[in-house]
Amino acid sequence: MEELREMLFRLCRAPGTPGEEVSAAKTAAAELSGIAETRIDRMGNLTTQFGNLDAAEHVLLDAHLDQIGLIVTGIAKNGFLNVGRCGGIDARVLPGMAVTICGKETLCGVVCCMPPPLQEDGEKKVPPADEMAVDAGLSRTEAERLVRPGDRILFRTEPKRLLGTRVSAAGLDDRAGVAAFLRCAQILSGETLRCRVTLQFSAGEEIGGFGATTGAFSAEPAQAIAVDVSFASQPGVPEKNRGRLGGGPMIGIAPVLSRKITEALIRLAEERKMLFTREVMGGLTGTNSDTIATVGRGVPTGLISIPLRNMHTPAEVVDLNDIENTAQLIAAYLREVS
């Protein structure tokens, strides 16, 4: 579990906002060295293949590489950086947050927070993220030299080890999914499979999934499994139809998902007496599985989600056991495919 944690922390430390996933891709690629050859395609996806490369049955595995962040939209007169959302960032966690600005040099900044006496409604409201500014402590001249519109900004937090097997880090959505597949590749390395597997860490999920769409088209798989994160119970989020931290993989059940794959995953989890929950959704799933399922002539797709608290904040929390069990479940599935 310690190795898994350290790998996950390495993945979370690498910046990778939508459209700028290179650093995260290289970090994931380094984890695969010695297991499989990797390539980064023109859309920024990291892909690799393993299993029986001559097999007719071809499974695509997808987790998204990108994470939410902010993007510099301009530099104000006083040197403050105007920002926009890059993915669905939660404005409520931004005031007073330490951030890293990926400019010409890596800068340390703070999201501006107006003192309550100067703010209409005092402490009650937060402005929309697009109206916030980031303070890097720079003059306008310095800011213009070091930062350009389009530069990305990320939460500046170090991954933290919580009690037991729980950890907190920014970007666990979806580096937890990436870690699950990397762990799955480790488990299967040296084993003979009867299917060909394309592993894809896709770009741009947080802004619509351009990586998964194009990646799945290129791969032309016969079926696919996506791993993302989903809501675990926490204060304000009752357990009803939610996952539970440490409660095992959440197997997605939805009209857009392949019933056959879903049932196989449930059967395998039950056979192994593995903890798992069912996550039932009435239509789309809000993950890359929606896009992958409708690529080309259509791809039967399954979805497994890792339970996560505080999604889209710097304080995301997962349980490593859920990642390990997700990896074991997918490995068991791939051993059966022929």
Added chain:
Amino acid sequence: MGRFELLQELCAAHGVSGREDAVREILLREIRPLADSVEITPLGNLIAFKKGGKRPKTRLMLDAHMDEVGLIITGVTEEGFLSFSTVGGIDRRVLPGKTVWIEGKLPGVIGVKPIHLLKEEEKLQSVPPEDLYLDIGACSREEAEEQVRLGDAAVFDSVFDLSHGMVKSRALDDRSGCALLVELMKDGLKYDTTFVFSVQEEVGSGGAGTAAFEVKPQAAIAVGCTAAADIAGVKRGREVCRLGDGPAVSFLDRQTVYDREYYHLTFEAAKSAGVKCQPKRAVAGGNGAGAIQLSRSGVRVAAVSLPCRYLHSPVGIIAQKDYKAAKKLLAVLAERIAETDTV
């Protein structure tokens, strides 16, 4: 030791009001070789007396506070989450999503309901602190209670960054004041001076008041940080004070009417020290001067503060040149006050 190494060490130490021990240890180590006498009062104030070359006409005390704002654990839920209160004035908007350290060793995060599950009107509402919980990864009340006791203190996880002429850190209020006082002691002042590192400023200045009772000064300077609002979205004229324009000098705040003569003397001292300083252009906030002023038969007080953006939040920003200017200014001001008779 480099210029900001001590400040970095002081900022890294955790010292929520009432729990200043770690900060006091560092300061004791630093000032023991410098002071002629050192005393710790019943509430934990650290008082250092340092002889100058001359006896002062006015007995002067310099005060900086060791404590910082933070959180205090108030309860444990059945599921193992921790409820908390703030210690000192923390804007509730800076709490969600932040990581904290409990008792200096145990990390926890302040969770919030994911944005995806919010109603539209909730998305731009800040979360009331009573709806926030700390998550330390415990699976149950029992597991949490093995690690945490009610009343345990927590501070924000933060950064320490010295790039581009700024200092970005947690607890600059008032570790920067503490570091300034140590630097002044190192250089030595012309007159006998008492340096006070006080406790509990963020919860009512009981520390500074009791320290002043012990020291019996005739005059005092509170050395601290004050909120600078020279930030995005604030109109010119409403910034209170600006980073880089030198230390801010108070005439009136929520607790203190500052000595008028000392107020003007501070600007004269800045001029003769060759540094900038600026008036604090708002009647807001307060510091240890409020309690010191009311000690015994009354004490004449001044406040010299470093402009600090995002005071009491996980990351404040001060300008290095303001810090350097404050040191020069304080040396001259202390001398001017001490060399002049007072009633």
